[in-house]
Amino acid sequence: MTGPRSATLPYLRRTTYPADLAHAAQEAHAPRAPDAPTCVSVFAGRGGSSTGYHMAGFRELLAVEWDAHAAATLRLNYPGLDVYHGDIAALSVSETLERTGLQPGELDLFDGSPPCQGFSMMGRRQLDDPRNQLFQEFVRLLAGLQPRTFVMENVAAMTRGKMKQVYGEAVAALRAATPGYRTVSGVLSAAAFGVPQARERLIVIGVREDLNLTPTLPVPTCQRPITVREALTGLPDTPDGMTINDVYLPVWTRCAPGQDFGDIHPKGHLFSNRKIHPDRPSPTIVKTVGVDRQGRANGGTYHWRWPRLMTIPEIKRLGSFPDDYQFATTGDPIHDFLNAWAGIGNSVPPLMTRAIARHIRQTILQH
Secondary structure (H helix, E strand, O other), X not given: OOOOOOOOEEOOOOOOHHHHHHXXXXXXXXXXXXXXXXXXXXXXXXXXXXXXXXHOOOEEEEEEEOOHHHHHHHHHHOOOOOEEEOOHHHOOHHHHHHHXXXXXXXXXXXXXXXXOOOOOOOOOOOOOOHHHHOHHHHHHHHHHHOOOEEEEEEEHHHHOOOHHHHHHHHHHHHHHOOOOEEXXXXXXXHHHHOOOEOOEEEEEEEEEHHHOOOOOOOOOOOOOOOOHHHHOOOOEEOOOOOEEOOOOHHHHHHOOOOOXXXXXXXXXXXXXXXXXXXXXXXXXXXXXXXXOOOOOEEEOEEOOOOOEEOOHHHHHHHOOOOOOOOOOOOOOHHHHHHHHHHHHHOOOOHHHHHHHHHHHHHHHHOO
């Protein structure tokens, strides 16, 4: 997993991004105000959205997640958080209310990112994919909890082609959930909210009808996108990491920063392998990364200077996870690497969620 060592060199371009991210991490663990807004997260993953809500000053009362590694990661970073590890379909409204200590209508924000593989442009987009129906569990809990607001995130591909039908059904179901919700939705870029990654997410925000408020989407907070080089300021710049195998190395050598391997392969093979460009925002970090039986990389996002995958500390920066964010370990370095990468690739970037949460707090909850 490691290549030959060289002297540790800092990334040289000065930026406030590392300091801003460190400050946001401190806010995530600061004591909550007595009147802090409350939230519940379902399909919580490894904590991207949860971290964003914590950064925005919310008090998260419950996180729901079926994956064991993800649940362990949530508990590792937020030991005081109540984590429901299990199938969301088995979680009743009454148990949710009991665990949060709330009555229907008292929760401020209900958040969820239903699994998006059925919607993703990377795979087969099938209307009958059962994962496309998991939003119905979100709607079931929404109707029972009756929160003041909700946020549902998904991949931007949900708004395209045949998946528009599923998207339309999902939004209609959200609006109809008793006692009724006004909604607004749109595709937002994480780069517009201080995340050094050109990642797009579909965001649906809902407000309970009786509040008589019209929801809006947050406006961009970042005037200029943050580049990879700026984001990695202060991290070691060395060849150490998951090195590229002998099949992929010649392609990496010929590939220019910012190019996909498929662009230069004579048959267009090896697509979705990319040499990252240091002076642009990162492309979307996808959850899947390839490692062969010898523990060498054969799929993912590669460093522009060194023939290796980006490291987990680097990917955390590009996903706006704090430097000290921990991922549960198994004792197998390769398995742990893949788990951490997938957790970041599957997440809504924390700084993006923070911007959404702040917007809802300022435009809805404070009224």
